[in-house]
Amino acid sequence: MLAIDTDTKYTGTGASFFPSILVIEEVAKVDASVALLSDIQNTVINGLIRKHGTEEQKATYLIELAPEKIGSFCLSEAGAGSDSFALKTRADKKGHYYVISGSKMWISSAEYTELFLVMVHVDPAVGYKGITCFFVDRDTEDLHIGKTEKMGIRTSSVCSLTLKNVKVPEASILGQIGHGCKYAVGRLREDAARMPGPAQGCFDYTNPYIKERIRFGKRIFDFQGTAVVLEAQLWHDSRYLGTIYEGASNIQPNTTAKHIDAEYHRSRTPP
Template identity: 35%
Template sequence: MVVMRDKPGPLPTTIEPSRGHPSAHARIRGYTSPAEVRPLARAAVLSSSRTPLVQTAFRTNAPVSRCLSTTSRRRYDTDNVTTEGEPYDLTTMLPTPITHFSDTEQAMAEAVSKFANDTILPKVREMDENEKMDPAIVEQLFEQGLMGIEIPEKYGGAGMNFTAAIVGIEELARVDPSVSVLVDVHNTLVNTAILKYGTEESRKKWLPKLATNTVGSFCLSEPASGSDAFALRTRAEKSSNGYKINGSKMWITNSMEADFFIVFANLHPDKGYKGITAFIVDKDTKGFSIAKKEKKLGIRASSTCVINFDDVEIPAGNLLGEEGKGYKYAIGLLNEGRIGIAAQMTGLALGSFENAARYVWNDRKQFGSLVGEFQGMQHQLAQAYTEISAARALVYNAARKKEAGQDFVQDAAMAKLFSSQVAGKVSGQAIEWMGGMGFVREGLAEKYWRDSKIGAIYEGTSNIQLTTIAKLLQRQYTA
């Protein structure tokens, strides 16, 4: 007979936010319901009026000299987030730990953590089983300002830095990676694309919508072009009013929730990848259709669909950037997006670890003692937390270098590679630490493990990251 539980009773699933920095050791104590989680100090201003989280963060009046990225204070001094110049000189900056948060970023982390536990956590299991994002959750993400974190205030966004977006993505993933990836793709791929490559007219037209009520989606992958993204077969041609698009896209995140799509198609196939061009497509455009919604192992509440384009005509103003530059745009955006996925994976690993650590140190007993008191278990917990901390250091170092204007491609690849490995390893171990309670769907342990598997696949597989890292290393060490 197989015993599936070590003790009777349901497995509580609340993940209590740790006080202070999100990398701080999980506060070990008994489980509580979401309603019983104490409001965090700086997040206490949140009330039934749904005060935006970003306003909560800015109310701290953070001294900008204490930002995680030692250069991020420059982001607060200008409205033009697309300015590109020489890398900032960091030698004049006071050194700070990589994972040190400014007061603003710290308040952001605490506020998002509270929001995720109070609002998202009670719906996680239902959304996972229904394989559908709750529309009310999406609405509240907009209301709290989490869908326009880097969009400047003049366009209706929060005007915060890249690290703040990474903080939000990580905190959401500690509770539900499905919600986290919705926010990640929207912020790091879609919003960034318009900010970087859109005309001022397109920014004024689209950014206020993307910040307040319109979900965005990024359409690059196709049935025959996944890792080889630029072998895409979707075609575009010029028409009397602008452009006409034909083809199909596959594995498209946010497709069920989105009304705004950035679509990559080849305008000049004879030029190969140099003909790839980026376009903006509205969901209501004639000829646009969602053909299939995929049923997935993990991140089930996140929609992943096949999209068809059948003579989809768009105006000339929906060209994003320049013709033939789509391949360059996609590469740049994915490099930034990989830091977001890495943060999703570290958040997942933290959530999984905390959930299991509380259980083995407070509830699960064998041979008359708490399992967490056994040295063998303690060593596994210590090793796992060390690896999570190392992954987080890679993530925030990549974010820091990106904000500093330094080359961060290798750092982003290493962060995504290692974070996805750690997330898979820790979430798998957590199931074993919890025994039968980790294996049943009553708790969150098995869901964390299922959700972790995608980390090694999307926005560049682990093998692609290894190839990128190796190529960059070869340049450094080739005479």
């Protein structure tokens, strides 16, 4: 569950992007929290390391993450939510180290995370072109993890992070300096394609119920208003899934997001 499309060389299953979507979809039908954790781990955390990490970073982190360790992606801040790249957390170079100062909000799975991928500015003067991704271990000195209460999917924690002059070596940089924005957009596009499971799970629970419950002498299922809603839901779900599968089977998984966006707009008009 934590290394579905990670190469067997790094103790993963060696599957591709498409099977990982199927696994997470099935899990999400019954437990959105577990599916969310697995989704973020496989798509974002492992995906970033696989694509942009050095061989040494892959050998270290992918092997650690595969069996049981959890990673978190740290982008959002109190003043940078929907406009995520307006972030204020920064890293100042001091010799062979960087000193990171700032805070992050709404970080999924952070309560249990062993490894954080933290997006920070190394040069705020150049805007998003200064955003860089750093590895930060949980036990790093001056890293403080808070807790945020939320209403839904509560078994998947979200926490705040405070970094008070956290010192990390140059080797903690993932990929190239200033490419963090590009990395984040690429990963999050793929991540958005993976969550039709909860909708299908709701339908799977609802369908038997409306066929058993009797009102005014007949099943709820047999009322025209119910039938219209079910038909529309099935139509949208089937087209949505078909679009995801088509995009995920493509040799370039980033096209999944483009397919979904186009299909969503086409699907707004019922047949």
